[in-house]
Amino acid sequence: MAVPRITIREAGSHTGQTVEIAGWLYNLRKSGKIVFPLVRDGTGIIQCVAVKSALPEAVFDELKGLTQESSLIVTGQLRAEERAPGGVELDVQGVQVVQRVPESDPYPITPKEHGVDFLMDHRHLWIRSRRQHAILRIRHEIIRAIRDYFDCNGFTLVDTPIFTPAACEGTTTLFECNYFDDEKVYLTQSGQLYNEATAMAFGKVYTFGPTFRAEKSKTRRHLTEFWMVEPEMAYATLEDVKRVAEELIVFVVRRVLENRRPELTTLERDLSKLEAIQAPFPRISYDEAVSRLQAKGSQIQWGGDFGGTDETLLSEDFDRPVMVDRYPAQVKAFYFQPDPDRPDVVLGVDVLAPEGYGEIIGGGQRIHDYDLLVKRIEEHNLPREAFDWYLDLRKYGSVPHAGFGMGVERCVAWICGLEHVRETIAFPRMLYRTTP
Amino acid sequence: MAVPRITIREAGSHTGQTVEIAGWLYNLRKSGKIVFPLVRDGTGIIQCVAVKSALPEAVFDELKGLTQESSLIVTGQLRAEERAPGGVELDVQGVQVVQRVPESDPYPITPKEHGVDFLMDHRHLWIRSRRQHAILRIRHEIIRAIRDYFDCNGFTLVDTPIFTPAACEGTTTLFECNYFDDEKVYLTQSGQLYNEATAMAFGKVYTFGPTFRAEKSKTRRHLTEFWMVEPEMAYATLEDVKRVAEELIVFVVRRVLENRRPELTTLERDLSKLEAIQAPFPRISYDEAVSRLQAKGSQIQWGGDFGGTDETLLSEDFDRPVMVDRYPAQVKAFYFQPDPDRPDVVLGVDVLAPEGYGEIIGGGQRIHDYDLLVKRIEEHNLPREAFDWYLDLRKYGSVPHAGFGMGVERCVAWICGLEHVRETIAFPRMLYRTTP
Numbered sequence: 001m002a003v004p005r006i007t008i009r010e011a012g013s014h015t016g017q018t019v020e021i022a023g024w025l026y027n028l029r030k031s032g033k034i035v036f037p038l039v040r041d042g043t044g045i046i047q048c049v050a051v052k053s054a055l056p057e058a059v060f061d062e063l064k065g066l067t068q069e070s071s072l073i074v075t076g077q078l079r080a081e082e083r084a085p086g087g088v089e090l091d092v093q094g095v096q097v098v099q100r101v102p103e104s105d106p107y108p109i110t111p112k113e114h115g116v117d118f119l120m121d122h123r124h125l126w127i128r129s130r131r132q133h134a135i136l137r138i139r140h141e142i143i144r145a146i147r148d149y150f151d152c153n154g155f156t157l158v159d160t161p162i163f164t165p166a167a168c169e170g171t172t173t174l175f176e177c178n179y180f181d182d183e184k185v186y187l188t189q190s191g192q193l194y195n196e197a198t199a200m201a202f203g204k205v206y207t208f209g210p211t212f213r214a215e216k217s218k219t220r221r222h223l224t225e226f227w228m229v230e231p232e233m234a235y236a237t238l239e240d241v242k243r244v245a246e247e248l249i250v251f252v253v254r255r256v257l258e259n260r261r262p263e264l265t266t267l268e269r270d271l272s273k274l275e276a277i278q279a280p281f282p283r284i285s286y287d288e289a290v291s292r293l294q295a296k297g298s299q300i301q302w303g304g305d306f307g308g309t310d311e312t313l314l315s316e317d318f319d320r321p322v323m324v325d326r327y328p329a330q331v332k333a334f335y336f337q338p339d340p341d342r343p344d345v346v347l348g349v350d351v352l353a354p355e356g357y358g359e360i361i362g363g364g365q366r367i368h369d370y371d372l373l374v375k376r377i378e379e380h381n382l383p384r385e386a387f388d389w390y391l392d393l394r395k396y397g398s399v400p401h402a403g404f405g406m407g408v409e410r411c412v413a414w415i416c417g418l419e420h421v422r423e424t425i426a427f428p429r430m431l432y433r434t435t436p
Numbered sequence: 437m438a439v440p441r442i443t444i445r446e447a448g449s450h451t452g453q454t455v456e457i458a459g460w461l462y463n464l465r466k467s468g469k470i471v472f473p474l475v476r477d478g479t480g481i482i483q484c485v486a487v488k489s490a491l492p493e494a495v496f497d498e499l500k501g502l503t504q505e506s507s508l509i510v511t512g513q514l515r516a517e518e519r520a521p522g523g524v525e526l527d528v529q530g531v532q533v534v535q536r537v538p539e540s541d542p543y544p545i546t547p548k549e550h551g552v553d554f555l556m557d558h559r560h561l562w563i564r565s566r567r568q569h570a571i572l573r574i575r576h577e578i579i580r581a582i583r584d585y586f587d588c589n590g591f592t593l594v595d596t597p598i599f600t601p602a603a604c605e606g607t608t609t610l611f612e613c614n615y616f617d618d619e620k621v622y623l624t625q626s627g628q629l630y631n632e633a634t635a636m637a638f639g640k641v642y643t644f645g646p647t648f649r650a651e652k653s654k655t656r657r658h659l660t661e662f663w664m665v666e667p668e669m670a671y672a673t674l675e676d677v678k679r680v681a682e683e684l685i686v687f688v689v690r691r692v693l694e695n696r697r698p699e700l701t702t703l704e705r706d707l708s709k710l711e712a713i714q715a716p717f718p719r720i721s722y723d724e725a726v727s728r729l730q731a732k733g734s735q736i737q738w739g740g741d742f743g744g745t746d747e748t749l750l751s752e753d754f755d756r757p758v759m760v761d762r763y764p765a766q767v768k769a770f771y772f773q774p775d776p777d778r779p780d781v782v783l784g785v786d787v788l789a790p791e792g793y794g795e796i797i798g799g800g801q802r803i804h805d806y807d808l809l810v811k812r813i814e815e816h817n818l819p820r821e822a823f824d825w826y827l828d829l830r831k832y833g834s835v836p837h838a839g840f841g842m843g844v845e846r847c848v849a850w851i852c853g854l855e856h857v858r859e860t861i862a863f864p865r866m867l868y869r870t871t872p
Contacts, residue, residue: 007590007639022671024636024833042639042670043590071833073671099804099834107832124633124825125832127594133637140593147583154443154479157576158563161863162598162646163661165871177613177623179660180652185870187613197560197872198862200460201569203443203478210598210645216616224615225599234478235458235509368535389560389872396543396561397460397507398535426634427597434621435601436633436825 003075008044011088015080021046021090022073022098024128025066027111035064037092039074045130047084048074050092063095069107069128071098085262123427124436134263135423138256139412143208145255146229146406149248150206155231158198160191160207165386173213175224187212190405193335193390195232196366199401200393206231218431220420221308221358223409225429232403238337238347238365241402242323245351245361246281248406249321253277256415269417273355276319283323286345289314305331312356321360325349334376337365337400349404357414363404370394439511444480447524451516457482457526458509458534460564461502463547471500473528475510481566483520484510486528499531505543505564507534521698556858560872563862570699571859574692575848579644581691582665582842585684586642591667594634596627596643601822609649611660623648626841629771629826631668632802635837636829642667654867656856657744657794659845661865668839674773674783674801677838678759681787681797682717684842685757689713692851705853709791712755719759722781725750741767748792757796761785770812773801773836785840793850799840806830 005020023041030036033052038045052060066072075094080087101107109125119126126132150157163177163185175187191207198205208229215222233240253274256264264271284292293300296313300306305327306314315322326345329338336346348364367373373394377387412424422428427436441456459477466472469488474481488496502508511530516523537543545561555562562568586593599613599621611623627643634641644665651658669676689710692700700707720728729736732749736742741763742750751758762781765774772782784800803809809830813823848860858864863872 009590022835023639042592042635042637069833071835101832105831122825122828124630124828127634128637136594136638137592143593144583144587147580151580154445156478156573157579158572158862159646159663161661161865162648163865163870175613175615177611179611179870180650180867183870194560194863198563199478201478201564202572203459210595212598214616225597227595389558392558392560395541396537397505399458399507426594427630429597429599431616434599434615434619 008039008041008046008086011044011046011078011090012086015078015088018075018077018093019090020073020075023071025068025070025072026130027068028064028066030064035060037063037066037074039072039090040128044086046086046088046090047081048076048090048092050095055092055094059095062097063092066097067101067103067106068110069125070101072096073098120422120428120433121436127426130266132423134260134266135412135416135418136426137263138260138267138416139408139424141256141260142252142411142415143227143408145252146248146408147208148255149251150229150231153204153244153247155204155206156198156202158195158202158205158207159209160188160194160198162188162209164188173215175212175214189213190228191230192232192403192405195230195403196390196393196401199232199234199403200397200399203235204231204233216431219308220422221410221413223421223425223428223430226421226425227408228405229408230403230405232401234401235399236365236402237400238325238349238402241363241365241404242283242325242349245323245349245363245404245406246279246321249281249351249361250277250279252411253415264416267416267418269415273319273417274415277354278320281321281323281351282318283325286324286327289324292317303328303330306350308358311352311358315352315354315356315358318354321351321353323349323351325364332364334380334382335366335373337367337402338372347402353410353414355414355417357410359407360410360414361404361406363402365400365402368394368398368400370398444475444477444482444522447480447482447514447526448522451514451524454511454513454529455526456509456511459507461504461506461508463504464500464502466500471496473499473502473508473510475508475526476564480522482522482524482526483517484512484526484528486531491528491530495531498533499528502533503537503539503542504546505561506537508532509534556864556869557872559863566702568859570696570702571848571852571854572862573699574696574703574852575844575860577692577696578688578847578851579663579844581688582684582844583644584691585687586665586667589640589680589683591640591642592634592638594631594638594641594643595645596624596630596634598624598645600624609651611648611650625649626664627666628668628839628841631666631839632826632829632837635668635670635839636833636835639671640667640669652867655744656858657846657849659857659861659864659866662857662861663844664841665844666839666841668837670837671835672801672838673836674761674785674838677799677801677840678719678761678785681759681785681799681840681842682715682757685717685787685797686713686715688847689851700852703852703854705851709755709853710851713790714756717757717759717787718754719761722760722763725760728753739764739766742786744794747788747794751788751790751792751794754790757787757789759785759787761800768800770816770818771802771809773803773838774808783838789846789850791850791853793846796846796850797840797842799838801836801838804830804834804836806834 027038351361409424462476463474787797845860
């Protein structure tokens with residue numbers, strides 16, 4: 001009978017059985033006549049035990065001299081071992097080396113410390129390391145949780161286009177792309193305007209895809225290519241945005257805690273900080289935020305936008321995300337609905353992550369009145385004809401509507417507790433980084 | 437007590453209750469002293485019944501004269517009605533018109549026939565119509581099913597980059613984008629090369645995002661921006677690709693049949709054609725495909741690639757997708773693994789949808805030998821240095837691996853039975869179409 005091939009994730013339910021595991025040599029510890037190969041297969045890492053006396057000499061010697069990241073198929077019996085991660089070890093009975101990494105050209109990433117540039121240049125290999133692996137698994141869980149939240153709450157996924165025709169909000173942060181016959185198109189910065197059209201067709205929608213910003217910022221919070229989820233709801237207000245944003249974040253954090261606890265532990269994440277993420281989130285106004293910041297020594301004046309430092313200062317006061325609403329109209333985009341009681345502020349809200357991770361959500365209620373929207377487009381010196389289709393939405397069955405955008409990479413950075421967003425995506429694109 | 441607001445999708449479980457529905461006037465039928473407004477809210481369409489004698493005169497008159505796509509909130513009692521779609525109608529008690537579309541500037545898409553260009557120019561409104569709505573709901577179901585299949589079968593989602601540095605497979609079908617400081621980047625055509633890196637880190641992976649091809653083709657099968665899902669598996673062969681492709685397609689079609697039957701019916705899709713999509717799919721070789729085509733009168737010669745007409749001819753013989761494998765090396769990309777028994781053909785497979793919908797999946801086994809891959813890169817006159825990182829994967833723990841790509845829009849076109857891919861996505865991008 002053929003030996004069954006299993007993944008390391010499944011090993012715990014096969015104790016006592018002889019199995020085959022196909023993977024790579026993560027590390028090798030030697031102790032006299034026993035070697036302990038650590039084998040990874042993408043689903044986990046298992047410690048194997050190879051005893052010289054129990055194996056043909058050639059097999060033992062090959063294993064003993066095997067180099068890091070060589071690919072191999074090990075056969076052996078699984079044994080419960082409380083002290084092992086995953087609760088199981090494999091007693092080696094046979095080894096087939098698939099490809100041996102030569103000593104003359106060893107795997108470049110060793111357990112010693114490497115500089116960030118070196119690691120980023122070897123990103124295609126770096127993702128094999130335990131820490132990067134854990135981050136990207138958590139990223140997958142976050143994305144899956146986001147989609148599940150919207151799919152299970154009556155939202156229809158409607159993908160909005162990447163190629164957009166006009167330079168809607170100024171060209172300075174847009175990537176320009178050559179289309180056919182010298183036509184220029186721009187890469188989307190947000191699907192929101194299109195979401196407003198699809199929300200009128202489907203009621204509640206979301207779009208989820210890559211977005212692009214040509215910002216010349218070299219900060220730990222900026223990528224030029226990043227993923228964003230953007231829900232939009234017809235017949236909805238600022239209060240609906242706050243409710244959905246809160247529900248979404250609580251749902252996502254809980255799912256990561258449920259399903260990715262080992263990975264969080266690998267990252268040495270303080271779980272108590274994530275366990276504190278429960279509704280209700282604190283809600284403060286922009287006015288109050290300014291007062292709080294001034295009391296903390298910030299130079300911010302009413303009417304100004306918050307910088308990264310302000311966001312960090314504000315989030316210090318809370319153990320969960322804080323919602324700041326009713327920003328001055330001048331710091332927000334042209335389409336924000338003014339507060340009817342106080343037209344100098346708009347019905348917008350930002351959600352700031354705790355622990356200094358800054359804005360993870362921005363959104364609010366959109367202008368639904370045709371004349372007011374035309375006025376705003378003119379005030380912002382935007383090309384009216386580019387917005388004809390967008391204005392149509394206010395002519396043919398306009399309704400109050402609202403939505404938001406949540407940046408995936410900033411969420412991943414926060415939930416994983418990372419210093420820099422460059423580790424939140426497999427192949428990050430930044431101001432000076434477009435490879436590998 | 438406030439009247440509860442419900443969605444039309446929920447109406448069936450609220451019969452006998454007085455509820456509020458917020459939506460748009462889809463159509464209005466009048467019959468003497470009764471009007472029958474058809475109201476849509478994005479989740480469905482409900483017939484309402486407004487009786488003149490039961491309503492204040494002003495309310496009845498407003499409703500009677502209401503224009504298509506005006507937004508309104510209707511209040512009334514739900515009544516079971518077997519003949520109604522959804523099994524329920526609403527007896528109107530009150531109406532609040534949110535925005536009335538003026539008679540002087542009516543909703544441009546009327547029940548009469550419009551030309552395709554007109555409809556595409558009004559795509560932001562066209563998506564409200566019953567047929568387009570059904571297509572995009574099925575698209576969502578297909579995407580969700582694809583993700584569920586991979587998420588539940590041990591694949592890790594690893595998003596690959598949109599910005600790619602080098603022109604890997606020739607620049608003719610690549611979109612060029614201006615990065616910073618006169619640097620050029622290209623928009624991804626496929627995440628596969630990156631998938632090969634992530635598969636070595638995670639074992640089984642998939643990427644799912646927009647991809648771009650600057651093809652000057654104006655056919656019913658081509659978009660310049662389209663979504664693709666691409667799984668990749670380490671320690672896998674051509675046979676694994678066929679198995680996973682077959683499982684995936686069967687799973688997706690079954691889910692659409694389970695959850696989107698009303699939408700398929702709206703599209704007048706022949707359900708028996710979809711119900712026939714069961715494993716096993718027929719598997720033929722390229723050689724056999726050529727013989728079959730020649731017998732049908734095609735001019736194809738051994739060594740040539742299939743055109744759209746050939747694909748249609750081939751698919752005619754089968755009631756389910758057909759898998760064609762072992763293509764001549766010269767028609768496939770540089771990275772395909774040669775068949776060890778017959779090096780003039782490669783271990784690649786295409787899956788052709790039934791009913792003439794053409795190729796929906798292409799994939800196969802990749803070269804895992806370093807020297808052979810170097811040779812192929814040279815033979816194809818590709819810039820070696822751009823592939824250094826890709827070659828690394830053959831130096832550090834290379835293993836046999838395989839994967840494929842499936843185009844979402846072609847799947848949607850096939851499953852929905854559409855003439856043209858332009859209806860498979862909310863805002864299609866084609867050779868002469870980048871708006872709205």
